[in-house]
Amino acid sequence: MNGDTSGYGGLVVRNDPIAASQRPFGGAFDSIADAIEAALPNHAQVITGVVIDRDQMIVQVQRDRLLEFVRVLRDDPALRFEVCLGVSGVHFPEQEGAELHAHYPFLSITHNRRVFVEVTAPDADPVIDSITSVYPTNDWHERETYDFFGIIFSGHPYLTRIQMPDDWSGHPQRKDYPLGGIPVEFKGAQIDPPDQRRSYNK
């Protein structure tokens, strides 16, 4: 059941999303890719792949080159992604060596377009460079992702929990975070924790 307290744990279906896209990307995406390549001579070492999916461009970046990459995204006149809209973590326990994903949406108001950057880190070494020095708005967003996924954003000025209490242990939105275990008490009667109820234990 893997901590599933909803009772529908047997209905999981898994398949893989698009892995990588090739040129031509179509639409404005080629011009974004051209601008990135022009601004970053060593782009082959920085970018590991590009995914064009559902009219979105997701650029996968080496995690130790992230800071360098987002600085170009912000400062290059042909890119000019002024606004970073935070970071969202995703945990894929079955992707060995890249269990933790960080997904950064960017918006360029000048050119009115969006691009997404994805960085992965292994569970064994969950460190990703903080981009707060380039995009100060990511201060709280990185704290939130640290709080919920345990991704350590190195270089963040004050990486502490933001939503959970300071003395909380564990990172609740990881897929291996244990759920259940707490019985429900109501008017003197005690009901087993959801994960230990007979009906959910097949």
Add this chain to the structure above:
Amino acid sequence: MTTFNDSEPTVAQERETSQGRIFTVQGNDWDELLHDLSSTPAQERIVVNMGPQHPSTHGVLRLILELDGETVTQARCGIGYLHTGIEKNMEFRTWTQGVTFVTRMDYLSPFFNETAYCLGVEKLLGITDQIPERANVIRVMMMELNRISSHLVCLATGGMELGALTAMTFGFRERELVLDVFEMITGLRMNHAFIRPGGLAQDLPEGAEKKVQELLDILPGRLKDTADLLVDNTIWKGRTVGVGTLDLAGCMALGITGPILRSTGLPHDLRKSQPYCGYETYEFDVPVQTSSDAYGRFLIRIAEMFESMKIVQQCLDRLKPGPVMIEDKKIAWPAQLAHGADGTGNSFEHIRQIMGTSMEALIHHFKLVTEGFKVPAGQAYVAVESPRGELGVHLVSDGGTRPYRVHFRDPSFTNLQATAAMCEGAQIADVVAAVASIDPVMGGVDR
């Protein structure tokens, strides 16, 4: 030193801790506190812990203010008091059930949460173009009515916090009119779960258009009354002009969107720049101010309410009969809901069909309602312009019937980071005005 005494709750209490002396101020005891402090050496700094249960912190926001006299030298926010784990919970419910969660996040703008989420699910499914016209028009209409009710609360609570109590009573009174419309259309004043992936939960009830039209007839006069109370009010201007300033560069760096960004003169509005739900077909203006202060944001919100009314009127004019749910039976909720004697539920015709005539329809209904529909694997980020700025949703599907990950980029969360930039160096009384002009909703901040 007085000791901590429960029997005198209205007296400023004081106790020694390892961090220094701590006073608990409870109202009507400021003089006493000042008296106690008069013996304190002048170079000692005061840290005021405001909230999380303070009437002027917009819900459970905790402000930690370091003071030098009445000047704020440092302002920090403590959040998380309303964290409910909505994002985690959604991973254990079907895509459709998620609507019930997201509507509760930013509880003053439920329709925006629902729309953003549903647009995300529809993008993952690739059915954005198949949403019926009537559903889109009703979505826009509900969102714009919601923008009015949300801005009215901002005005009302902001006014109350600065002592303009009539603005509060006016604001809440007018909001009630909008909520009456919501109640008639969705059955609930808040937390509607009305907008669903693929369309809407149900069509407008009979008489709804008339009710919205009545609202549109009353509202302009009422809003003008509320605006007249404050727009040229000397005290209001004294409290808000030049207060809580944040310029364009600051907004860009801090990722600020919505009225705060537009108060710097940049007309950035996703409804215009990256339209969704057919916003490109409506005529409206994006109000802008250049003062970058709390007063400018107030004027923008007033103007936006009038623009929203223009949009709602256009929605009413183009409402044509038609379906409100996608045609694809693999996604569309199997039954149109109906009001019965015992409340809202599946329509009688539908129950008669699945129970009496078609076993396949019964199986289909059962599968879709309990298991839900599958969403192709992948991820999507979708954003809408909520009353507070860019409300983004990041959805990840693993191909199953439930979200693999849902993340909301709530504008309140991001905008609240500006508190320090707006308050440091200002007077402590201006903190209240600055936070009110950010208009954070803690349900959205903490999720």
